[in-house]
Amino acid sequence: MLQFLLRRLGMVIPTFIGVSLFTFALIYLIPGDPITIMGGERGFGPEQRAELEAMLGLDKPIWQQYFIYLGNVLQGDLGTSYVTRQPVMSEFMSLFPATIELTVCAAIFAVITGLTLGILAAIKRGGLLDHTVMTISLTGYSMPIFWWALLLILLFSVNLGWTPVSGRLDVMFWVDEVTGFMLIDTLLSDEDGAFISALSHLVLPSIVLGTIPMAVIARMTRSSMLEVLGEDYIRTARAKGLSKRRIIVKHALRNALIPVITVMGLQVGLLLSGAILTETIFAWPGIGKWLIESIGRRDYPVVQGGLLLIATIIILVNLLVDLMYGVVNPRVRHSK
Amino acid sequence: MTETDKSLLVVNNLSVAFGTKDNPFKAVDRVSFHVEQGEVLGIVGESGSGKSVSSLALMGLIDFPGRVTADELRFKTTDLQTLNEKARRKITGDEISMIFQDPMTSLNPSYTVGNQIMEAIEVHQGGSKKERQAKAIDLLRQVGIPAPESRINNYPHQLSGGMSQRVMIAMAIACDPKLLIADEPTTALDVTIQAQIIELLLKLQREKQMGLMLITHDLALVAEAADRVVVMYAGQIVETGPASDIFKAPKHPYTQALMNSLPESSEGKDRLNALPGVVPGANDRPQGCLLNPRCPYVTDRCRAEEPEQYGPRGRQVKCFYPLDEAGRPTV
Numbered sequence: 157m158l159q160f161l162l163r164r165l166g167m168v169i170p171t172f173i174g175v176s177l178f179t180f181a182l183i184y185l186i187p188g189d190p191i192t193i194m195g196g197e198r199g200f201g202p203e204q205r206a207e208l209e210a211m212l213g214l215d216k217p218i219w220q221q222y223f224i225y226l227g228n229v230l231q232g233d234l235g236t237s238y239v240t241r242q243p244v245m246s247e248f249m250s251l252f253p254a255t256i257e258l259t260v261c262a263a264i265f266a267v268i269t270g271l272t273l274g275i276l277a278a279i280k281r282g283g284l285l286d287h288t289v290m291t292i293s294l295t296g297y298s299m300p301i302f303w304w305a306l307l308l309i310l311l312f313s314v315n316l317g318w319t320p321v322s323g324r325l326d327v328m329f330w331v332d333e334v335t336g337f338m339l340i341d342t343l344l345s346d347e348d349g350a351f352i353s354a355l356s357h358l359v360l361p362s363i364v365l366g367t368i369p370m371a372v373i374a375r376m377t378r379s380s381m382l383e384v385l386g387e388d389y390i391r392t393a394r395a396k397g398l399s400k401r402r403i404i405v406k407h408a409l410r411n412a413l414i415p416v417i418t419v420m421g422l423q424v425g426l427l428l429s430g431a432i433l434t435e436t437i438f439a440w441p442g443i444g445k446w447l448i449e450s451i452g453r454r455d456y457p458v459v460q461g462g463l464l465l466i467a468t469i470i471i472l473v474n475l476l477v478d479l480m481y482g483v484v485n486p487r488v489r490h491s492k
Numbered sequence: 493m494t495e496t497d498k499s500l501l502v503v504n505n506l507s508v509a510f511g512t513k514d515n516p517f518k519a520v521d522r523v524s525f526h527v528e529q530g531e532v533l534g535i536v537g538e539s540g541s542g543k544s545v546s547s548l549a550l551m552g553l554i555d556f557p558g559r560v561t562a563d564e565l566r567f568k569t570t571d572l573q574t575l576n577e578k579a580r581r582k583i584t585g586d587e588i589s590m591i592f593q594d595p596m597t598s599l600n601p602s603y604t605v606g607n608q609i610m611e612a613i614e615v616h617q618g619g620s621k622k623e624r625q626a627k628a629i630d631l632l633r634q635v636g637i638p639a640p641e642s643r644i645n646n647y648p649h650q651l652s653g654g655m656s657q658r659v660m661i662a663m664a665i666a667c668d669p670k671l672l673i674a675d676e677p678t679t680a681l682d683v684t685i686q687a688q689i690i691e692l693l694l695k696l697q698r699e700k701q702m703g704l705m706l707i708t709h710d711l712a713l714v715a716e717a718a719d720r721v722v723v724m725y726a727g728q729i730v731e732t733g734p735a736s737d738i739f740k741a742p743k744h745p746y747t748q749a750l751m752n753s754l755p756e757s758s759e760g761k762d763r764l765n766a767l768p769g770v771v772p773g774a775n776d777r778p779q780g781c782l783l784n785p786r787c788p789y790v791t792d793r794c795r796a797e798e799p800e801q802y803g804p805r806g807r808q809v810k811c812f813y814p815l816d817e818a819g820r821p822t823v
């Protein structure tokens with residue numbers, strides 16, 4: 157297991173270097189140079205420009221610049237926003253909890269509904285339930301997020317008035333920021349009803365964001381379950397006189413989950429990228445909205461740093477998924 | 493020997509149909525046999541003759557859209573057909589158990605062998621975890637696995653084919669079954685291992701006085717190990733009788749052909765190529781006697797009519813012209 161762990165960790169480092177190279181190069185890939193952008197409409201004179209270049213290290217050879225950049229990044233220094241003059245890292249940290257809260261809720265929704273629907277569809281293969289689930293997941297998969305969000309808002313917020321349209325919390329509440337997670341902070345505060353308000357703000361965005369992963373997980377679970385249910389060892393389990401429930405939960409699900417977990421890991425990237433759009437639609441104050449606005453404002457350090465951080469998170473989550481894979485699958489754990 | 497009230501298992505006109513109601517395919521067609529306590533019943537036939545489907549039907553493991561019908565399916569005094577699912581499960585894996593052709597895929601890759609053996613004990617006999625573990629270790633020892641105390645923590649992928657089949661056997665005998673069905677237990681194994689596994693099965697069968705249904709392609713093995721033999725072709729039984737009688741003087745042309753293909757000339761033990769052609773599948777079953785396209789003694793009558801089972805109880809043959817002592821068709 158230790159060897160397996162080290163091997164996986166060894167693969168993370170080159171990936172991270174690749175990503176950092178890309179975000180570093182981003183500055184050179186986009187039209188216009190950073191100084192011009194910083195100067196905005198007014199622009200800089202040649203002297204000011206040279207001074208700034210020296211200050212930002214832009215006069216050094218590119219490879220040196222990269223190593224300086226990498227060094228800074230490793231120390232947690234991602235530069236300063238052109239717009240707010242705040243360190244990118246601290247802006248990110250203050251907004252990230254909102255995004256985590258949204259993605260985690262979306263992931264919980266996707267995993268629970270996806271697994272349940274997939275398992276039920278596989279058990280009732282060919283039945284009405286199976287067809288319904290397959291139709292739902294196909295629709296869910298091909299539904300553009302934007303359209304789906306509007307549909308849900310129209311139905312639940314506008315027509316039924318069950319859920320709020322945007323934001324994280326009703327304006328009537330004032331909640332101190334302790335953890336940055338609204339669900340937790342509202343519980344810690346003494347505002348009555350704030351928790352419910354936070355929760356109701358989360359419902360629609362989570363469903364919208366979780367729909368595609370939910371559809372993917374449901375389909376994958378179904379097909380994986382069906383495959384496993386046809387395996388010889390399921391016949392063995394039945395020949396032992398085990399109950400249906402035990403066969404499905406212990407013997408089938410455990411094995412069927414192995415490919416599903418991989419798929420779930422891949423969905424994390426999708427969730428984080430989907431969060432960008434979802435946050436924009438629901439005016440959710442997280443890093444997605446922040447990144448989109450920064451692109452509009454040409455705040456390159458923010459774009460650069462934000463992308464690097466998101467990519468790093470995706471890498472780490474995939475690492476975690478790999479490790480989980482090793483835990484559920486003894487063949488992986490033992491392989492050299 | 494014929495069936496009695498004391499018979500361990502009595503099967504009367506068992507049929508299993510697949511396909512649609514209008515166009516059914518009888519994978520097993522009116523099969524009757526019985527197994528006595530402490531007896532080895534050999535079942536032989538080429539691939540596709542319905543051996544596995546019959547045994548799965550006995551275990552209650554035929555799924556929709558497969559349809560199982562029988563005049564009688566009796567285990568000891570229990571009518572298997574009227575049992576509800578729960579009562580049926582109570583017998584399966586406890587009093588009747590089964591081992592399969594491919595041991596490597598028949599064990600669950602995600603659990604240790606100990607876990608899988610202990611599960612069988614847990615479901616049918618209960619007991620503390622400690623007792624179950626001790627029992628599992630003892631079972632592994634009985635099936636000849638060295639160092640069972642450590643093997644119990646192995647995952648299936650850490651075992652060879654022969655070892656896996658030993659584990660399957662340990663699991664099958666965990667609850668002291670009265671009837672063990674072994675469906676081609678050695679086909680997937682190395683030739684050198686095959687004999688060891690058969691020897692082990694027969695030893696356990698004698699020690700525990702189990703009824704053993706030994707399904708195989710290997711006629712030589714059946715001749716040696718079985719008390720009685722059932723020969724199947726295309727879902728039907730074509731000949732039954734005591735092993736010694738059948739091997740001395742087969743009465744059915746198909747049995748004769750199987751024996752002629754017996755490799756005193758040795759290779760191809762598990763590929764019975766008795767007669768030209770293959771067992772007819774779902775869409776090419778002929779009229780009349782199912783063997784007629786391949787039978788050397790075929791007549792027009794065989795193409796038009798299906799023969800009945802002829803002969804005394806316990807020594808029957810399904811052919812219009814059963815062979816005489818010299819192996820010639822009687823007319």
Ligand SMILES: Nc1ncnc2c1ncn2[C@@H]1O[C@H](COP(=O)(O)OP(=O)(O)OP(=O)(O)O)[C@@H](O)[C@H]1O
Pocket residue numbers: 510511519537538539540541542543544545546558676772773774
């Ligand atoms: N689930 C099923 N659906 C439809 N047809 C089936 C099914 N299972 C088996 N059959 C058919 O029933 C026939 C008998 O199959 P069976 O597996 O019992 O043969 P067998 O005698 O065990 O052969 P082998 O020696 O290859 O194991 C075959 O023609 C097979 O294709």
Ligand code: SF4
Pocket residue numbers: 745746781782783784787788789790791794799810811812813
């Ligand atoms: S009935 Fe005819 S075709 Fe069938 S086995 Fe006998 S001789 Fe051959």
Ligand SMILES: [Mg+2]
Pocket residue numbers: 543544545675676
């Ligand atoms: Mg078979």
